Amino acid sequence: MLSLDLLVLVSLIYVAFLFGVAFWAERAVDAGRGGWMRTPLIYTLSLSIYCTAWTFYGAVGYAARSGLEFLTIYLGPTAVLIGWWLILRRLVRIARAERITSIADLISSRFGKSAFLGGLVTVMAVVGTTPYIALQLQSVTLSVSAFAKDAQSIVSTSNIALWIAAGLTVFTIIFGTRNLDVNERHSGVVMAIAVEAIVKLLALLAVGAFVVWGLAGGVGDVLTRIDASPISQWQVSTGRWVGLTFLSAAAFLCLPRMFQVMVVENSEESHLATAGWAFPLYLLLMSLFVIPIAVVGLDILPAGSNPDLFVLTLPLSAEQNGLAMLAFLGGFSSATSMVIVAAIALSTMVSNHIVTPIWLRARGQGAIISGDVRSVILISRRISIAGILGLGYLYYRVSGGGAALASIGLISFAGVAQILPAMLGGVFWRGATRVGAVAGLICGFGIWSFTMFLPSFGPEVLISQDTIDHGLWGLNWLRPTALFGIQGLDTVVHAVLWSMLFNTFAFVAGSIFSKPSPLERVQAAQFISAFDSGSAARGWQRGAADAEDLLIMTQRIMGAQQAQRLFRTAAQRQGKQGYLPDPTPQFLETLERRLAGSVGAATAHAMLGQMAGGASVTVEDLMAVADETAQIMEYSNQLEAKSGELTNTAGQLRDANEKLMKLSIQKDAFLSQISHELRTPMTSIRAFSEILQDPDLNSGDGPKYAMIIQDETQRLTRLLDDLLDLSVLENGQVTLDLQPVRLRDILDSAQVSANVR
């Protein structure tokens, strides 16, 4: 038998090793050598915090009690992950664009940066996670007690849970609250978790391999033993199989710690593609030996042994102390990594959505100038971590630590799953509103508390035996385990069914019957259209905030160096020297998102709103923007009309030009023709007037020639008259002045003018 002191020593060395890994990882990242830490492999391993002590110890216990049903807890997340394209990709994209820091931030941000919703989700998450933390403490205590059965030690097992809780608080505070900007990511913690992921996988595989090939006689023998065991038959009820698969899938998306590692700490979207198959593989390996261990444990170990501890007691009973130690470290890893990440995620939520908003409100308008927000947030975060672990410990003490691990885990799952309708609705449905989300969350959470959470403490602790037996206020149809008089349903299925049904119904109905505020609409559009490039304007007015004030405030929140770097980059981008960029709307938007990374979207919005002198988006602002838009649209309509007019005029001008060209051509033709017509009578006039000047002229000829000259002059006059007539120019041809004449006269006159000599 291992001594308990050795166990404690090894645990302490292991913890020191984890501290070392975390320190070293943070150092590496600070020195710019952290690139390899942002690989799909580390990302996948960090997801393994889904596999807590519940998986490590509880799965075997679960399998020993209910056969294959334990697989639902891993098949649900598998479905979510192989469908990463559908939901996870969208969540990661949105979280990146909106600088989401937690699941409460996501919900609050989506529904109009509502501080109330953020607080509500935070409370739900804290309450839902408390049993889970208690479960981890319980499992570590159980595992220690398995070693300490007959050994005397300096540590008593009774306060193991307290020691663990205290140690985890210290670790989480050191590595979880070093950086305030959540987007900087907790490299140290993630690295430590990745190491723990490997340790627990190896430990479980080692125990499994030992059980299958050491204790039993290989795969064939194990299959025979399964058929001979108490769990040889498929006895899973339809309701539980479907319900638990759904529940685990929902919880996988909604658990604050899963959201933290999966969405917030995700550094690259493509990592999802790898994790989409690699994490299901991890889950498969984790559950591969569960049934064999359970069956062999039931077979070999004395009746009445706690099946939750088979992973430890099987190697111990075979005197495999090294393997038992590895198994203990595996379980220890599972428990601690979950608690650390859950505490970080929850403390972020508590400080961003409960402490900071209240503090800001309490300090009033001048708060931002006079206070140091950074230290307040850090302190609130540290206190939250201690508080959350304290709550977990309290639940462990109050619930008596008696229940099977699996049943505690399911309570937790069902609690956080209440966030699912609001989350999916918010991400996929544009019409979802704040009122709907609040209604759904309160409904679901209320029913879950009544049917599952409160009874979990046992009768007469928080809920009276009378209520359990005869319903709330003596109403028989309000019994916690048989709502509406429907009896015989499994407790978990009953609670999940009713809470999710009412939750979803209230959410949908509330959304349909309420009107979203303008800011909600803007946020909805941003969330739904996460895959369209470019972002809509969010309406920070230019010049309302002083860059220097902004820098001072940002320094308080993000720390001096980071803030100055951010401002200098922004100034350079605007082509300016120094630290102070112009407070353009774009810059304010960037700043708001960066601040949202530290203090949450709603708080960042409120702070910038105060700084920008009330220039945040109000209904009036939006109306003004809408008015402006209307004006611009009208103006553009006018412009369009004018441009149409211009096009018309240009067309007319072109026509006119064409006409002029035609006219000019006609003029040329006309002139050449008319000059001929003019010259002919002129020639004869000139000729006959020369003849008339001749002194030898016959006297009889004189009048005749004068007559000809007159005729020709008349003809010329007629021509000139025609010329002056505009219609000649316009129509391009001479209008003939038709009148009846004698042909003989014309011929005579032609003969006379031609044959005068």
Added chain:
Amino acid sequence: MGGDTNEKLTRDANAARAQRLTDAALVLPFVGIVLILIPVIWPAADAVDPAPGTSTSTALIYLFLVWLGLIGFAAILANLIKKFGAGRG
């Protein structure tokens, strides 16, 4: 001219392939859910009176094979999607 046409053809083929990959990525989880929920219609031990129902070992082998198959398909799909960059933007 020939190079342009080829380029365009390749581009079109890639776009079509990306579309098919996207469709496959969307369908896979639903196939997975159906396969995971299949055990619901298996005969349970107490439902079938004299003959035993489905044995745990059979169920175990079925579920792990389905699981492995889904992981395999997801892995192939992930690699193809990375290679052809489906769904960018």
